[in-house]
Amino acid sequence: MADRLTVSLPDGAELAVLHWPGPVGAPLVVVWPAIGVRARFYRRFAAALAEHGLGVAVADLRGYGDSRPRPDSSARYGYHELATVDYPAVFGALRERAPGSAVFLLGHSIGGQIGLMYAARNASELDGVLLVAAGTPYFRTYPGLTGLIPLLGTNAVAGVARLRGYWPGDVLRFAGRQSRVLVGDWARMARTGRYRPAGADVDYEQLIAGLRLPVLAVSVGNDLLAPPGAVDALCGLLPGAEVSRWHHPEQLSHTAWANRPEPIAREIGRWIDSTLAGKPWPGPAGDSDAVS
Secondary structure, three states: OOEEEEEEOOOOOEEEEEEEOOOOOOOEEEEEOOOOOOHHHHHHHHHHHHOOOOEEEEEOOOOOOOOEOOOOOOOOOOHHHHHHHHHHHHHHHHHHHOOOOOEEEEEEOHHHHHHHHHHHHOHHHOOEEEEEOOOOOOHHHOOHHHHHHHHHHHHHHHHHHHHHOEEEHHHHOOOEEEEHHHHHHHHHHHHHOOOOOOOOOOOHHHHHHOOOOEEEEEEEEOOOOOOHHHHHHHHOOOOOOEEEEEEEEEEOOOOHHHHOOHHHHHHHHHHHHHHHOOOOOOOOOOOOOOEO
16 A cells, blocks of 8 residues: 655645555665656556565656646746756655665656656766656657657647647646646657756756666567667667666557566566666566667
């Protein structure tokens, strides 16, 4: 059974967090969702990680799921604010509940893109980074005409958000209701492949390039939104990190892996064990050899 936490932000917003405490001193994996995906969607995944002796927390992104308030035309937060305000607040609250535990950031899709920004700014606060179905949205990293999916999709979302003042995804049934700054950052990255979020106070690409943490990056079969090439490209921004790369070949979608989580949860557990022991991850167990 998960504990429910509310993390308050300086501007009065509140982030909802589900926390499955592990054994005393167990490593803690903090999961950041894809855009438009609620924290509770990852309950099976969290349970599978817990079976491997890990503590787990999943946060609802600002303004979505059980986080409040819903964004409107006054919302001005994007990638930079999440990386510098939201992520630190949640990690701070969880460290108070699990003092002394090794802490790993796990990002799915946009949660991983922003997660690298947080990790680069706060490397000493983390023991490693996990990217699951998290790639760059840059359209040129997608095979063939599938690059039109992120290019046209994200920029249509950003265009509507500019006109409306926010993205009305709750009405249009895609990606949830979102800040226009957030979807603008998303669309800019899809067009250019560059980390150039609105309001940035640092060169995020330079900062990410200097990240020295261990990283496990997992792509999954039949993921049209984070295909292997897009995941490889995101990893390519990490020349200083110790990146382990695995393609899980099961034919799942961008989100369906979280409902069939055991193979990925098992490898995350093995990777964390290897990382904390100071040993290289031996690659996936069983009959899968798709690792580089």
